Amino acid sequence: MKDVELHQLLQGNHRALLLVIDALPFPIYYKDLACKYLGCNKAYEEYVGLSRKQIIGKDVFELFEKGAAAIFAASDTELLANPGIQIYEAPVIKPDGQMLYVKFHKATFCNEYGEVAGLIGAIIDITEQKTLEKKFKRLATYDDLTGIYNRREGRKQLKQLCKDAVRHKRPISAILLDLDNFKVINDTYGHDTGDMVLKKAAQSLDRYSRAHDFVCRYGGEEFMIILPETNKQDAVKIGERYLDELRKLEIQITNDEKLKITASIGVGELDAEFTDRELMLKQADEALYRAKANGKNQVCF
């Protein structure tokens, strides 16, 4: 609808306008140049919990709490100063206390002389979409079983942290940690117990990690720990401490049975010359293989 037609509706056939916008399911309101409400549809009445009569002539400070009203007023003022369309998303608390995430779609409208005469806004509830977005982001970032970061996030962090290390000419190391004899645990106690053991091990590694270490589940029973600002010698010592933490665990399997676990670690360091993060991981992987071949429950580099 053109602005001029809208204006005619507003002036000459306000009732027709209301009939049309009342049929729409999302809240719509329109305001004059002083940002006072000229009108709204039924959905907006329900949204603010007030009747049209109570809304018309008021400004946002009379309808919403101070913080939210200040944000709405500022965006209205900005739109009127820069006429056109304004779209933004924001979390809102409805007057009844309900938390929503909404998209505001606002536009200025003109009088018959082409002068800006006010603004009209529509509120689209995107709470469900935002909730799904958050859920997908969680799934893309965290491992479903253990709750720690997943391989995808691990690869992302590895790239970034290695870039930072190269840029600042600082050391960086990576640990690949693999639980020992995990197949036996699965075969003896069942897959669910295996899952529980994985969870406990992951939580222990995550809890123990230093502030700048990055821990993720890299594969089935394999974990990657990135150690920024750490050379290989220190990474080996830190690796020993991670293994100690796992050795301390006593995982309750049944009422009278506790399980102890061990793991093997391979350490790699980013080569100052080649700065190839894949090489660092390959180094860690080969060292892990040696740790397994040498009898497990140890760190190799």
Ligand SMILES: Nc1nc2c(ncn2[C@@H]2O[C@H](COP(=O)(O)OP(=O)(O)OP(=O)(O)O)[C@@H](O)[C@H]2O)c(=O)[nH]1
């Ligand atoms: N319960 C459970 N088991 C898993 C999961 N992912 C991988 N596994 C199991 O982990 C076991 C790994 O077996 P292997 O690769 O032989 O390794 P291992 O038995 O730990 O032997 P070493 O690595 O040599 O100490 C396999 O039985 C996989 O099925 C998982 O998410 N849950």
